[in-house]
Amino acid sequence: MRSRAVPQTDGTYRISGQKVYITYGEHDLADNIVHLVLARTPDAPEGVKGISLFVVPKRLINEDGTLGKRNDVYCASIEHKLGIKASPTAVLLFGDDKGEVGPGAIGQLVGEENRGLEYMFIMMNAARFQVGMQGVAIAERAYQKAAAYAKERVQSRAVEGSAGPVPIIEHPDVRRMLMFMRSQAEAARAVAYFAAAWADIAHYHPDAEKRRQAAATYEHMVPIVKGWSTEMSIDVASAGIQVHGGMGYIEETGAAQFYRDARILTIYEGTTAIQANDFVGRKTARDGGAVARALIAQIRQTAAELAGRAEGDLAAIGRRLAAGADAYADVVDYVVAQMKTDIRGVFAGSVPYLKLAGIVHGGWQLARGAAASARALGAGSDDRSFHVAKIATARYFADHVLTAAGGLRDSIVDGATGVLALSADQF
């Protein structure tokens, strides 16, 4: 925010300042690196309305397209991190007069002055979705590794008795952990695809009103994809270590790396709290809960269809989903009603609300998958094992993950007092 951009007579700008945490801000993988940099021009308005966006290359480009002079942007250090160690995170100095162009990195304005934050959010919104997908990917990888190890590692007799020690996948608690991992990775992936489909409709539908509605639905889903999938990925990677026992804690198996790598996902591109603030404010309260309630109506429809089914698994999933939808609806009512009178109380529950929405959407998508698998089985599908597993995974999620929705609702609606009771100096 303090970086400065001074206009030059030739239409370029001279940029000075420091930027921290710049992913791939410096590396040896390419001859040139092009930075997109936010900076303030001398007469810019105060605050975020006075930020402009610039393109600043490490090496300037000559008229004939060849690489030219070294620009005045330098890497001061590469951070030492908990995880993602193959991703260089740079501290960059602009305007230290170290290049071949005199003091100030030479940059070109992108678009118009003072609209930099708006332009940056085009990238940020896409990046938030993509970081959610990183969460899905790490969770899936952690699950696959844990499932393979659980079939290999032999330890202890079976609880019901066995001739000798058995592969740990035979122990009920290892099954519990694997189902916890598998069901959440599967649910989060389905939620992300559901959101992505709305992004496609928002871009390509011929009807402008349908495009607008689809964009609103997609935007409602983005903080869920980002916030919930990434928080989930940490829990899943942690369970993956637990499945490996002692082997999980040492580096050799790679299970620990998933955990360390997942830990950044809830932080960069906006922490979970920032996603939750967006979800409560812009994505729920601003439209009076309209998009949230439209989604809840669809969730209730799926729940009612399943609850009426003869198959025990589908009916049970339907009942759990109905309860989850009720919890979601109660919190939307609370957020909309209390936003003006008790804003601190509402924001005290913002992250739990995001989590609640994540698990209800996850349960919904798995329920839809279970219904589709039941249809496929009814039609005599060749891939029985796949469809049986889809229904079982949805049932696990409904009984073990979706059931948290009611508790989260109670914490959000009744629990703000405890969050906010102490004064800052009592901590």
Ligand SMILES: Cc1cc2nc3c(=O)[nH]c(=O)nc-3n(C[C@H](O)[C@H](O)[C@H](O)COP(=O)(O)OP(=O)(O)OC[C@H]3O[C@@H](n4cnc5c(N)ncnc54)[C@H](O)[C@@H]3O)c2cc1C
């Ligand atoms: C490895 C790595 C790579 C990164 N790559 C890039 C990059 O390429 N480009 C780039 O621009 N940035 C990058 N970042 C920066 C990253 O996006 C920020 O670190 C992140 O958004 C958090 O901001 P912060 O560090 O200022 O934390 P802070 O804002 O100081 O947050 C500290 C705590 O306070 C909470 N908090 C802060 N404000 C609020 C609020 N309003 N409501 C509730 N809680 C709040 C946060 O949730 C968090 O728990 C990277 C960071 C890391 C660690």
